[in-house]
Amino acid sequence: MKHRAIKRRNVVIGIGATAGAAAVGGIALNANAATGNASKSSDGSLVFDPDAYTKLTTTVTDTEGTEHAVTYHFWKAITYVSKPVDTTYQSLNVSVPVEIDGTAVDASNAPILLANSVGGYMPSSVADATGVGGASMGGGGGGGAPSGAPTASTSASPTASASASAPGANGDTNATGGAMNTNQLLALAAGYVVVEPGARGRGLKNSAGEYYGSAPAVIVDLKAAVRYVRANKGRIPGNVDRIVSAGTSAGGAVSSLLGASGDSPIYAEHLKEIGAADASDAIFAVGAWCPITDLEHADGAYEWNWGTNALSTGKQADQTVSKDLRSQFAEYQAKLRLRGLKGSGFGTLTARNYDEYLLKQYMEPSASTYLAALSDSDRETYLAKNTFVTWDGEKATFTWAGFLTHVGARKKTVPAFDAFDLSAGENNEFGSATTANRHFTAYGAKNDTTGLAGKRVESDIPELLNLMNPMYHLVEKVNGKRSRHWWIRLGTNDTDTSHVISANLAARAENLGDEVDHLYYWDQGHGANTDPGDFITWIAKVTGYKKAGKK
Ligand code: DHB
Secondary structure, X not given: OOOOOOOOOOEEEEEOOOOOOOEEOOEEEOOOOOOOOOEOEOOOOOOOOOOOOEEEEEEEEOOOOOEEEEEEEEEEEEEOOOOOOOOOXXXXXEEEEEEEOOEEEOOXXXXXXXXXXXXXXXXXXXXXXXXXOOOEEOOOOOOOOOOOOOOOHHHOOOOOOOOOOOOOOOOOOOOHXXXXXXXXXXXXXXXXXXXXXXXXXXXXXXXXXXXXXXXXXXXXXXXXXXXXHHHOEOOEOOOOOOEEXXXXXXXXXXXXXXXXXXXXXXXXXXXXXXXXXXXXXXXXXXXXXXXXXXXXXXXXXXXXXXXXXXXXXXXXXXHHHHHHHHHHHHHHHHHHOOEOOOOOOOOEOOOOOHHHHHHHHHHHHHHHHHHHHOOXXXXXXXXXXXXXXXXXXXXXXXXXXXXXXXXXXXXXXXXXXXXXXXXOHHHHHOOOOOOOOOOOOHHHHHXXXXXXXXXXXXXXXXXXXXXXXXXXXXXXXXXXXXXXXXXXXXXXOOXXXXXHHHHHHHHHHHHOOOEEEEEEEOOOOOOOOOOHHHHHHHHHHHHXXXXXXXX
């Protein structure tokens, strides 16, 4: 498997417009891309200033190891709503390639990669970026550092820096930001437009002590960003009908949600409240890496998958709770009535056959690809160390139990998402303006250990779950405006959520007739993106785009 760090160097070689000088459509704009402040039109209108860019150069090393010199126009920290709550987060950056390897390129009809940097459902900001791929998350970017966010096991990844200025050797293997930075750089070098929206996230608290970033803020903001881009068709270069979203983990979840929920009316009031542009928020395609989604069913799916794997302490999670949750999963899965992907030979997917399905459809092919790419001696070494794998010279086979043992410790306790003590990041994501952490499943609420009166979820929770779950838009309300192209990736060692979550999303989309490209990266953990070049090629394929020279 090709697996290289993507490097870049940024050099400012000119400034496209003088701060405050540009006027578009009679509206004065603060073109302060070079000064580092969030810019927006002074009257709150949402008109993009095509001239307010900084000209940058960067060197992108592609997945073959070839360096590309890219000159691009960079628009920084443009507020994408007319009634922002916090411009640190509700702003986006735009990068448009104008010259690649000495040849002028015209990106006016190129696909638009909408790359979010959401991690852990935390706030993400592009306000301090100095070039493409420079987002930060976890309250970075100056204002509103999250307070009151629980320090649960789930927050390990969210607190990782997403700074993309130095992706380093693991830029495409580990933290959320690294993977996405890779996509942005490769997209730019392929001649695509890159839009990077920030978004509010859990934990943000205003001076009145109210939380303003919990669900559904993240998806409302990303939709507003899409609307801003579309409303500025012809001003922002790129094809607004070929927006391809990308995100990892919580960012993969909201990327899927963006694709599934295009133009859904259930967001209308929320979008109005922040002054989102009056335009469609449907997107063309979804890229989702290890999406942490379908949260209200994720506890059951987790126990079905990892329930008998020990915790990192060596102890088992509470098996009574685990079994309860596993049976909830069986019920849910039966209700979904999903069929295995085409060619899998699997009919209805159930709690009884899902292990075999994952094995045959994903795990064994993933291991086979991995082993086939190794040298003979490396393969021998691997097989000697991993005796659970049988290799026939072409294909790897193993049992589900062998696979589970190979993965080892489960990352999360039980329940993994709706923690009885409200300590999971997701409890914080479903908090309200005045309550930091809340239960979002009946089972979590019933078993609450924090003294919750009534032991039931609050009345607004069901609607919040719909607003946050792509499966709602694919199953309960099949959305005709959804994306029809899905790129889904996940490391086989990723125990941040159940493997079923991605596989269900893929199966449902494909059962609806959409095009799905879903595979698992062998022996990779959370946040892996080991085939970023293939994603870029896939974008060209599904959008039908061929890079155009300057006319
Ligand atoms: C992320 C990881 C998690 O384990 C989780 O529960 C939510 C989000 C993340 O990396 O974004």
